Amino acid sequence: MRRKQIRVCRECHRVVEGEACTICGTANLSEDWAGYLVVIDPEHSEIAQKLRITLPGRYALKVR
Amino acid sequence: MGMSEYQNKIYAIKTTAKQERTVADNIERLIREQSDIHVVAVIVPEELKGYVLVESPGSIARIEQLVEMIPHARAVVRGATALSEVEHFLVPKPVVSGITEGTIVEIIAGPFKGEKAVVKRIDVGKEEITVELYESMVPIPITVRGDSVRVVERSEEAG
Numbered sequence: 136m137r138r139k140q141i142r143v144c145r146e147c148h149r150v151v152e153g154e155a156c157t158i159c160g161t162a163n164l165s166e167d168w169a170g171y172l173v174v175i176d177p178e179h180s181e182i183a184q185k186l187r188i189t190l191p192g193r194y195a196l197k198v199r
Numbered sequence: 200m201g202m203s204e205y206q207n208k209i210y211a212i213k214t215t216a217k218q219e220r221t222v223a224d225n226i227e228r229l230i231r232e233q234s235d236i237h238v239v240a241v242i243v244p245e246e247l248k249g250y251v252l253v254e255s256p257g258s259i260a261r262i263e264q265l266v267e268m269i270p271h272a273r274a275v276v277r278g279a280t281a282l283s284e285v286e287h288f289l290v291p292k293p294v295v296s297g298i299t300e301g302t303i304v305e306i307i308a309g310p311f312k313g314e315k316a317v318v319k320r321i322d323v324g325k326e327e328i329t330v331e332l333y334e335s336m337v338p339i340p341i342t343v344r345g346d347s348v349r350v351v352e353r354s355e356e357a358g
Contacts, residue, residue, distance in 0.1 A: 170291055171243035173223045175230050180239035181207050181282045182254050186289060193224070196244070197291040199326060 143168045143195040150193040158190065170196025207239065208279035210262045211250050218271035219243045222251050225269045236261045244288035250276075252285055294326050294345035301354030304330060308347035315351060316341070 142164040143149060144156035155162045172194045177183035188194065214222045223241040230238045242252040251272075255262060259275060266272045298304070302318040316330035319340060326345040331338045 169245040170288070171220050171223060172289075173227045173241040173243075174239075175227055175241070176237075176239040179207070179256070180254055182240045182242065182289065185282070185286070193227075196242075196289060 140166070142166050143198055145198055148194045148196070148198050149190075150195065165198050167199040168195035168197060172196055207254050207256050207282065209282060209285050210253050210255060210259060210279055211276040212253060212262070212266055213273040213276065214249055214251055215271040215273065216249055219249070219251050222269060222272050225271070226251070226253065226265065229265065229268055236265050238262075238265070242285065242288060244285075245291065246288065252288070254282070293323055295321050295323055295328055297353075298328060298345070298348070298350060299354050302350055303333070303352040303354075304328075304348035305351050306330070306343060306347060307349050309343065311341060311343075316348075318354075 142151050144151050144159055144161060145163040145165050146159040146161050147156065149156060149158055151157070151164055156164070172182070174180060174183045174188050174191050174194065177189050177191055183189070212222065220243055223243050226238060226241050230236060237257050238253050238255045240254040244252070253262060259279060262275045266275055298318055298321060300318055300321065304316055304318060306312055306314050306316060311332065315333040317333060318328050318330050320329040322328070327342050328345055328348065329340050329342045330348070331340055
């Protein structure tokens, strides 16, 4: 299972590679998440605005 | 930019099973490499197996072009929808919703798999529920994840 190894930031829901979130700086990561969102152009995305995402990137929709 | 109204549409793309996230990642890569097709976001809802949703200001013809170039993307579902139709995917319902105190559940994962239990307490934030096994002589509370139970019978007040 590839998903089990991928971790996301509990603060901003961003998919994190490495030991800490590059945006939040926190090491509060979770391997238990569901739903996936790729934001390419946050300024023109209604979805990004709805979720208050301002940076492009890969996100989890739900983090436990 | 202000409170401008975007005219973005949501298109559904059929994908190979279990390749939803790969397709989303590949769409991102391709969109960044060219400038004819505009996609601003890709959603892969957990509940929607075999599809990804793309948010785009472009026409369906553009999305069809995109699908041609993405491995594991199979076809665009005819027609577009509005964001309001898919919003519920963005804020997933807590798995414990619909479970109340007194609900009879079957545990479907872990060491107590197959046992029936009565719900005693619900922690919505942690998405955990505390249950007592039905057939146990002594009531031992067990805390399990909300998604490791299946509702067998709802309590009276929940209908």
